[in-house]
Amino acid sequence: MMDRVSLNENLSISRLVYGMWRLCDDNDKSYQRVIQKLETCLENDLTTIDQADIYGDGGSEELFGEALSKSHNLRKRLEIITKCNIKLQGADFPDRKVKSYDTSAKYIIGTVESSLLKMKTDYIDLLLLHRPDPLMDHNETGFTLDKLVDSGKVRAVGASNFKPWDWNLLQSAMKHRLATNQIEISVVCTDAFTNGDLAFHQKQGNPVMAWSPLGGGSLFNQNDPKSKRLLITISDIAETLGVDMSVVALSWLVLHPARIVPVIGTNNPERIIEACKSIDLKLNRELWFEIYSAAIGKEVP
Numbered sequence: 001m002m003d004r005v006s007l008n009e010n011l012s013i014s015r016l017v018y019g020m021w022r023l024c025d026d027n028d029k030s031y032q033r034v035i036q037k038l039e040t041c042l043e044n045d046l047t048t049i050d051q052a053d054i055y056g057d058g059g060s061e062e063l064f065g066e067a068l069s070k071s072h073n074l075r076k077r078l079e080i081i082t083k084c085n086i087k088l089q090g091a092d093f094p095d096r097k098v099k100s101y102d103t104s105a106k107y108i109i110g111t112v113e114s115s116l117l118k119m120k121t122d123y124i125d126l127l128l129l130h131r132p133d134p135l136m137d138h139n140e141t142g143f144t145l146d147k148l149v150d151s152g153k154v155r156a157v158g159a160s161n162f163k164p165w166d167w168n169l170l171q172s173a174m175k176h177r178l179a180t181n182q183i184e185i186s187v188v189c190t191d192a193f194t195n196g197d198l199a200f201h202q203k204q205g206n207p208v209m210a211w212s213p214l215g216g217g218s219l220f221n222q223n224d225p226k227s228k229r230l231l232i233t234i235s236d237i238a239e240t241l242g243v244d245m246s247v248v249a250l251s252w253l254v255l256h257p258a259r260i261v262p263v264i265g266t267n268n269p270e271r272i273i274e275a276c277k278s279i280d281l282k283l284n285r286e287l288w289f290e291i292y293s294a295a296i297g298k299e300v301p
């Protein structure tokens with residue numbers, strides 16, 4: 001049984017989360033294929049799905065919703081995370097002159113209603129503000145998020161790509177606790193280990209979600225000299241331990257005491273199964289530093 005991470009007294013998520021940013025990039029865009037991926041997740045105790053209103057220009061929530069509506073017992077076996085506040089430009093929005101963020105009450109509530117409709121569900125387990133908005137009125141945004149939780153449409157709220165000061169500002173205007181921050185962390189993006197982001201959340205006691213935990217696939221790019229060194233280190237360790245490289249790269253995140261929850265993004269069911277093995281692999285401290293040294297390109301000082 002895969003470990004779970006508690007977000008509040010009523011809600012927990014699986015230790016590994018499945019992200020749907022790339023759902024519409026799969027060659028097979030049928031709802032049957034989505035159900036296949038979801039069932040693969042569930043068979044491996046991965047129960048939490050990460051979405052956003054903008055993934056696939058809205059098509060990802062829609063395709064996911066189609067899968068949920070065709071397989072009636074799926075929704076209640078899953079926790080759904082979605083995000084809001086990025087306003088994309090495009091043919092659907094001819095009036096938008098620039099890409100922007102919007103954390104106003106009207107915009108957040110409108111997006112939540114639209115996400116609920118697209119995903120054909122009547123509640124979202126966890127709503128995240130996708131990016132810090134320089135024009136955020138923390139009182140208005142905080143009140144709106146609290147109201148959404150009180151209404152039952154959203155079971156918990158959190159943030160993504162927030163710095164500690166963004167987090168503190170928003171939290172200061174809220175009754176409910178922000179549950180988690182979803183940021184970029186991987187062997188190819190190690191800033192959070194030293195820039196205070198992980199330390200801040202570790203002290204607060206809230207788990208941190210890691211997006212692109214395999215560097216969005218760049219870890220496997222043999223042409224990049226930095227990745228090449230990392231790749232050799234990770235592939236040697238993987239071979240010694242008899243596991244896939246992705247298992248090593250993910251377990252490297254999971255070992256951290258801040259309770260990092262990786263959000264994987266593969267469209268390949270076989271790779272989902274492999275990734276789930278990372279939760280049980282416990283790297284030792286020396287292996288962790290061997291990978292860290294390869295990741296930063298030098299031994300630690």
Ligand SMILES: NC(=O)c1ccc[n+]([C@@H]2O[C@H](COP(=O)([O-])OP(=O)(O)OC[C@H]3O[C@@H](n4cnc5c(N)ncnc54)[C@H](OP(=O)(O)O)[C@@H]3O)[C@@H](O)[C@H]2O)c1
Pocket residue numbers: 018019020021022050051130160161182183210211212213214215216217218220246263264265266267268271
């Ligand atoms: N909050 C934010 O701002 C934010 C930003 C970005 C992403 N996210 C979330 O994070 C999730 C994961 O992001 P991600 O998709 O970049 O994660 P990722 O797991 O780091 O990368 C997935 C990519 O790597 C490839 N890949 C995986 N294993 C591989 C292997 N063994 N060999 C070669 N290629 C491999 C996958 O290709 P295949 O499909 O062919 O396996 C896919 O293209 C997203 O779905 C989204 O939910 C959030």
